Every structure is written in structure tokens, then in C-alpha cells.
Amino acid sequence: MSSQIGAISSINALIGKAFQQPKGNFADSLNSRYTVSLLAVSAGLLLSSHFWGEPITCWTPAQFTKSWTDFVERYCYVHGTYFVPLEEQLSFDEEDRQKVPINYYQWVPYVLACQALSFYLPRFIWTMMSKSTGFDLTGAIKYVDRFWHQVRDNESSLEGRVKQFESRAAAYIWDGIRLARRKKGEQMSFHYMFYAVFQAGNAWIQWLWLNSLLQSSTYTFWGPGIVIDLFSGNDWQVTGHFPRITHCDFTRRRPASVQLDTVLCVLTLNIYYEKLMIFLWFWLLFVAIYSTANAVAWCLSLCITSRARSNITRFFFAHGKHGKQERFFKLLGKDGLFVMQQITTNVGDLPASYLTLAMQNVIEDWDEHDNNDDGNMIPKIK
Template structure:
């Protein structure tokens, strides 16, 4: 039965766990993205969020700290000492060493991270999702609903891929719905800022890489060791060699806590031993997270460099589209170069994202069908059309008219 004084605490923890669950459900509703995007905004967010929820629940439903108090202490005093030491923090001194009378010497190795770990992990989960949030805001500013387009094509592909239809029938099916949907979206987005979609995505990858390195640094600094600069490999080495926490002081299970008891005429300081049971799990979790976040940061940096290169040169994306077009069952009146000109940098970026999120097979159907119907959606610059008319000597016979995009 929950005590009355524990209900506000329970409500706060339950609210935090609910928020974490909502974040996880939101993460899996978004497009997958490339490898770095999946590692950052899906896998890492889920690992951190689940770890935070589990550890936070143990703070309420379990005993995160148990202090050894004198026998004359009443239950109220025992509860007070446990709560005080948990909130105020503890310090580590090896059990075979004598406690110093100097306060600074006693508190040389303080344990300040213990009660904050679940909240720090929850904050890191939100920060790893933040670049995805920025990307969604930027793509919305560009005027193109990329997430909606990816979901539409994916749902359409799932509805027809199991049908006993041949290649041409599937191309015809894509020409009837997804291709029209994608072309319409590109046409409307070009009235806004769709040409900047690749730039916006590159900016989000830069933010993603910077955020990953910052989070790795925060993790390294939060549990800073007086002995090691980068405690991940060093701590792993200690575990392999069998160096005990009583010697190294890393994630100690037994610590000390000082508290004052006020008397009518004096203040008495007492020192008790406390058991930090969660440090058994923190040790393994943070060793894993140290290497995992470093791996994510490296992958994010490589991905950022790749997209910076892609922003400067679209050769690789063009080769991808040409490869899809080479699988067409018959030759089209529209050449690959003409289709790429009509597609433009924004359309090329959309197909590249389709390949990342949906896969090569449905993207190849989409690419071929978009080329087949591209003459109906070809949007040349009006000044270019007028120049073509001048070159043909038709300015007198066919005066220039504004193109009808409806």
C-alpha cells in the first residue's frame, strides 16, 4: 500500500515514465532514415529511454540506497537518513583506510551522479531526438511533406507487392497513384523552398554529429574519475583484470554519508555506511553506453561528411537513378538526362530518401513510372520557354503565355 507522503513522488515518476513511453512510440512512427539517423533517433533514443524508465522505476519501487544506522535509531530516523543521504550525496573512502578528520579530505571522491542517472539518460534521449525534430521543422519549411510521401509509397508498395502481377503491371500501378502523388508534391513545393531540401538535411546531419559528440563528452564528464581521462576503456580494463571497486573507487557499492543531529545545546555529526545497490547495474550500463555513444558519434561524423560531399556533387544520386532506369522493360521517349533535368535537385533528393526509407525495389518502380509520366509534369522556366520560341522564330505566330500548372 502506497503511503500518503509517497504519492506525489510516485505521480512524478509515473509521469516521467509515461513521457518516455510516448517518446518511444513517436520514434517508431517516423521514417527510418539512413544508418546514422536510425542509430541516433531510433536505436539510441530507445536504449536511453528504456534504461531511464527502468532505473527511475527502481528508485520508487525498490530501495536505491540503504544506510546502516545505529540500533537506537527509530524507523523515522532510519527513513530520514536514507532519504537525506540519497538526496545530499555520499562519498567513497576504501574500507581499509581510516576516515580523515579533514572534511575536504574525507569528501575527495564524492558520489554525486547516483540519484541523477535516470534523469540524465532521459534528457539525453530527448537530445538525441532533437536533430530529427529540427529536420522535420526544416522540411516543413521547405514545403514538401517528405514523411507523408515516404509513408504513402511504403503503404502502396505493401498493398501490391504480394499480388501476382508482372513487372509492367506494377509499373502501371505506380504510374496511376504514387508517381502522380510525388510529382504533385514536388510541383507544389517548388513554389516555396523545395530546392533547399538537401541543404536542410545536410544541416541536420551536422547537428546530429555535433550532438552525438557532446552527449559522449557529457557521459564521460558526469562520471569523471580522478585517475582516468577516458574512463570507458580504463574501466573495462579494470573489470577484465579483476580490479575491485574497493580499490579503484569506480561505482562503489559501499559509501559513507555524513549528517548532523541537532541537540538542544549542540550539533552532532554522525557518519554511516550506505549501500548503493544500483551501482551494480550502473557499472555495466555506462561501460556499454561509453562505447556505444562513441560509435554513434563516429558513424554520425562519417555520415555528415558524406552528405556534405553529396550536397556539392550529385553524381552518386544520379548514378542511382540511372541504375533504376536501366531496369525498365522498354525504352522510353524520355532519356535519362531529360528525366534528371525535369527531376531537378529536389526530386533527386526525394528519390534518394525513398531508397533509404522504403528500399531499392519500390524506389525503382517509382523512378521508372515517374519518368514515364514526366512529360505531363515538366515545368520549365517561362523565360526558357520564351527563349525557345524566339529561337524557333515563332514569337509572331505563337505569343508567349504563362504556363498552366493546374
């Protein structure tokens, strides 16, 4: 009992940890927040139903005692059942009649829990890689977000807000970028490209794993096939997908022989599995496609710096700053552009615009007075 409670507590902790992370772009939220929460909640509810409910009920002969009935149900739950339409006669060949096994039934909660962990894994790896660069991007995003809420409530003018950002947030970000550049060079953007590609690949792996879980002999990709069957009136009694009633074989020892018995079993949770699995099939497919598009977009953005620069330049235009910023972008570097993109994505355009103006002032001041110490660390950007 304590192990099951511990498992559910771990799932709750995973959900809480997922929502403590910066939201990132929509693909990040889709993978590490919404999908993790959806899978973890589903796994927790199904796990509790398996342990504290009656996931399987078997129809045993009248002469069976309660202990025999309990044994049969536990055996069939652990060993697995198989589907044969009720109107068909059972074959005497054991292998032939068990050609449609229902092996996934007891494993679904554990598979969903593993998938929840798998969807959180890329974000965890990215957090570790981010810290290894010498710049705590997650901490910086949280700091700017908290600082923006303070400035928004206490200062209303553009000049005042920029000055506030310049004295604290911009100086903090710029010092962190320079320190990371001294220690590791410019690695942050490369690490994020790896993370985005890994996240997309992981989403496809989880979708394929879910697709293979049901072992459908009728469809390669069973999601659309089952939906079409349902709309066509071909339910589980015909197709054998998520059957409510299955068969189970077990042997009983007699004094002089071993007797094979077959019982009918009701798989209650297949009523819910059918709806949940169809939804998850399409959900994970959507997550995989969107994550792939996001990975391609980020790779292009980080490789073609003019695109990233245009996203920052619009903040200067929005506040009437039409001068050239070539020197600013050269000093900011590829990782600096990436940090500004991440802050914009997580905190919003308005605070990011104030931070951009403040960063320009801080960097220009540093370039004028302090550049002699680490001028060799100026990155080269085409």
C-alpha cells in the same frame, strides 16, 4: 506517485513516437529509434527502482529509531555520498575525506531521460524543417510504402507496376516537388545536410556528457579504463568507480552542540550502473562516430550530384533502360534527387526502381505538355 507514473508514461510515448517515424538510413535509426529506445527504457527502469525500490541503505547506530534511520537514508540519498576504501582511515578534515564524491547516483535516470529526448530532437527538428519546405517528405515516404504494398499484391508484371506507380505515386511525388519548388525553391537537401551535421554533433555532445557524469579523477575517458581495471582485477574497492559501499556525513543537533556523524551506505544500483554505463559509453561513442561518417557521406552526396544521379541511374540499367536521362535529371532537380534517395533508403530498391521509371514517364509527359506554365522553375544542376 502520479508524477512518477506520468514520467514513465511519457517515456513510453516517446518510444512509440520514435518507432512511428520512417526508418531512414541506419544512422537515422541508430539515433532516433534504437538509442532513444535504449535510453528511455533504461531511464524508466531505473526511475522506478529509485522511487519504488531501495536505492540506498545506510548502517546507522543501534540507538537510532526507525524515523532517524529513514531520515539519514533520505538525506544521504539527496545530499550524496563519498568513497573512501574501507581499509583506509577517515581523515578528520571533511574536505579531504570527501575528495571522491558520488554525486551522480540519484541523477542517472534523469540524465538518461534527457539524453533520450536529446537524441530524438534532431529528428523532430528535421521533420519540422521538411514540412516548412512545402513538401511533406515523411508523408510521401509513408504513402509510397503503403502504395507499394498494394501494387505488390495486385500486380505482377513490370509494365503493370510501373503504370500503377505512374498514375498515382509518381504523379503525387512530382506535383509535391514542383509545388515546393514554387513556394520555397530548393531547400530540402540543404536542410537535410544541416540535420545530418546536427545529428552527429548532438551524438558527440551526449557522449561527452555521459563521460563527464562520473567525474572520474583517474581517467579522462573512463570507459576503456574501467574495462581494463575489471580485467586486471582492480574492482570498485580499489578504484572507487561505481562503489557499492560509501560514506555519508550528517550533523545532529544537541542541546549545547552540533555533532557530526558518519555512516556507511550501500548503493545497490551501482551494481547495475557499472554494466549499463560501460555499455552506454561504448554505444554512444559508436553512434557518434557512425553519425559523423554518415554526415560526411550525405554532404558529399548532396554536394556532388553525380553520385546521387548514379544511384538513380542504376535503376534504369536494371530494367534495361539504357537511354540518356540528362533532361530527366535536370527537371528532377537537386531536391528531387534527394527525395528519390530518401524513398529508396526507406522503402527499398525494388519499389524505388518502379517509382523511378514511373517518374521518368510522368516528368517527360509534363515536359512535353505542361512545361510552359512553370518552365522558369526548372533547376540548374551541374
